[in-house]
Amino acid sequence: MTEQQRRPTLMDVARAAGVSRALVSIVMRGAAGASEPTRQKVLEAARELGYRPDSRARLLRSSRTKLLGLSFSSSQPFHAEIVDAAYAAASKKGYEIVLSAVANGRPETRAIEALLDFGSEALILISPTLSSQEMARYASQVPVVSLLRNDVGELVDSVSSDDHAGIRIAVDHLTTLGHRRIVHVDGGTAVSAAQRREAFRTEMIRHGLEPVTVPGGPNEEDGLRAGQSLTGDVPSAVIAFNDRAALGVIESLRATGLQVPRDVSVLGYDDSQFARLSYVQLSSISQDAPLLAAAAVDRAVDRIEGTQPPAHLVRTPHLVLRKTTGHPAPQMQP
Known part of the structure; x- marks a missing residue:
């Protein structure tokens, strides 16, 4: 490796600035002990050399990683939105996010073990x-926050959306429009x-x-x-388990010549x-992914840095109206 290819070290910066290695270390750590002119001279030398502190070594010396491990399902786009929001929330707290996906052939336990590694x-x-017992086992090693699920026992924190409130909002919206034959695709x-x-x-x-419920699932x-x-017995409105299932319902209705929402209203979750796509414009129950992610990050950091016991936070969702719900067709009215 040539001198130009070698990564500059603290000693290189010290030589260039004409100070001791210890003084360079003080400046790079932001610690007290260096005058402002000296600090500026060291930083200028570091910039000219292209010196970058070895964050991995610093973290190892401090026995801190400042990493929040986040597991998610690779098949759920809504999880990706939470991940995006979690990065921003963690950065504000001085932490980084490390991801591990649950996917076909990669069970949740493997994803979690990778985060711990x-x-x-x-x-x-x-x-x-x-199970709550399995999560409690991990919670005995590091703080664990369950996001979108709250039946996790007393040793695990949880941040979730009030599912009952969300469905109540959905049913109230459709009945206010005049719908009476409402089906839930679960x-x-x-x-x-x-x-x-x-x-x-x-x-x-x-x-x-x-209450008529039709077996469904989380995918299109x-x-x-x-x-x-x-x-065979078309309802006037459908409440789907999530937006992906709602898209599948809409496609099946259109295939039979029915129009949404003229003939059937469809509400996602x-x-x-997907709901916000210009050619979909799906009315949906919002769980506020950014707020949920921020609350989960806050809870994780609080548990790391404090002595708070596990807590269960529940947030109330709200309705986002777009173009897939409306008044029932005349033939659908009671």
Whole structure:
């Protein structure tokens, strides 16, 4: 390796600035002990040499990594939106995010173990599917924050959206428009599916309406199959488990010649990027991904830096109106 290729060291900066290596170290760490003229001289020498502090070595010496490990599902676009927001929230706290995906052939336990191998000081798990006992085992090593799921026991923090409130908002919106034949395409075995299914039943009964639930799932294919099953007895409105399922329902309805929302209103859940596409304009229940991500990061950092016990934070979602819900067609009205 030539002199030009070698990475500059503290000693190189010290020679260029005409000061000791110890003084350069003080300046680079931002510690007290160097006058302002000396500090400027050292920083100028470092810039001219292209010196960059070895952050890995510094972290190892301090026994801190300042890393928050975040696991997410590679098949869920809504998780990606949370990841984007988590980066910004972590940066404001002086932390970095390290990612590990749950994917086909890569179970959640492997994703979490990889985050621990990286030296994560806390874990943020988006929609974890592990049992509360399994999560408690990881919580005995580092603080663990469950995001989008709150039935995680007392040893794990959680930040979630109020699923019952979200479904109540959805049902109230559609009944206010005049809908009475409302179907819920559920999320199958996905996280939060059972809570939204039960909330739909409760809210429909509260309005004096029959709660009809159709088996679905979290993906477009699930929504497509569920929508195809509705062709024999078409409802006036559909509340889908999430936006991806809602897109599948819309596609199945259009394939049979029905128009949304003229013939059938469709309401999604998550307010994901799919919902905001110009050619979709899906009305949806928003969980406020940036707020959820920021709350999860705040909780993780608080647990790392303080002595607070685990807590369960629940935020209320809201309705985002676009173009897939409207008044029922005359033939659909009671």
